[in-house]
Amino acid sequence: MQLPRDPSNVAHVLAAAFPARLADDVRGVLAVMPDAGFAPMQPFEVEVQGETVAIPSRIYNEEPGADLARRLPGTQQVILHCLYSRHSDGLLRQRHLEKLVASSEPWVVPFVVQLAGEYVLEILEAISRGLPGLSLPGSPQRRLYGQFIAQNPAFFARTERRVVSYWSCYYRWKYGTFGTYPGCILLEAFRAAVVEQVGTPWPRHTPRPLTDADERPV
Structure with missing residues (x-):
């Protein structure tokens, strides 16, 4: 009905x-x-x-x-x-x-990704705990989130900008660089998921996290 x-x-x-x-x-x-x-x-x-x-x-x-x-x-x-x-x-x-968060239903994914763009730090940590497969190449979770982001690039770009904004406003004192902020770590996992799906680099709307090479003195 x-x-x-x-x-x-x-x-x-x-x-x-x-x-x-x-x-x-x-x-x-x-x-x-x-x-x-x-x-x-x-x-x-x-x-x-x-x-x-x-x-x-x-x-x-x-x-x-x-x-x-x-x-x-x-x-x-x-x-x-x-x-x-x-x-x-x-x-x-x-x-x-x-x-x-652990659900494999595609219609659950936007609810989780939207929460990644909000300001409650404990929610960001709960998402990371609930999606261990995001860090595993070829995993069902990685494929699920990669497919959703590939279909919704504007939504993901808006989520990225919100994560940066909330870090700068509320958490910069605790995480001096964006790359150490749990929201950034989560975004990088999402980005890896969509890159695995599309096979090409994905547009970035956040500061680029420092790598070990970036931090090494020259």
Whole structure:
């Protein structure tokens, strides 16, 4: 069953964050989510396997009760975690990210990459822990993220710029060079993933990390 197409309808806005084939599963998730006092904010569009989805920047719904969430089928639980990874509360975003980051579903990837471009350091660290395959050439995780970035170059470029901005604003005192910042390390892993997919260098929108050779005195 398709959800309403009225863009003022909150159910439609949240359903638009996922491929159309998941409409029934999204409907099941929305049935257990409490209503929010505020509408979802500022969706961003990305392509997932040839289909455009529009993911809200923030949602404001309280979490459903743990018993209700546990009764959802597996796919619906992942959808729930994806939606709450967009929550206005950073602790909630981190908790739900940790439950979805290892998923191999292509429609999960944009939720994870978007979080890589946000300001909570613990979330960046949780992404790195949850994606060990990013550092393994030929791994399914590396292929999954490489394919997504190759399909969404503008989105990844925007993510890069956000990572640099948040490092400069909040974390430069702790990480004196961008290359030591966890967000930079994560971006380099994403870049390696897309280079492996396309077979050519990928455009860079961040300071280039120093190498051992760069730091060696001449």
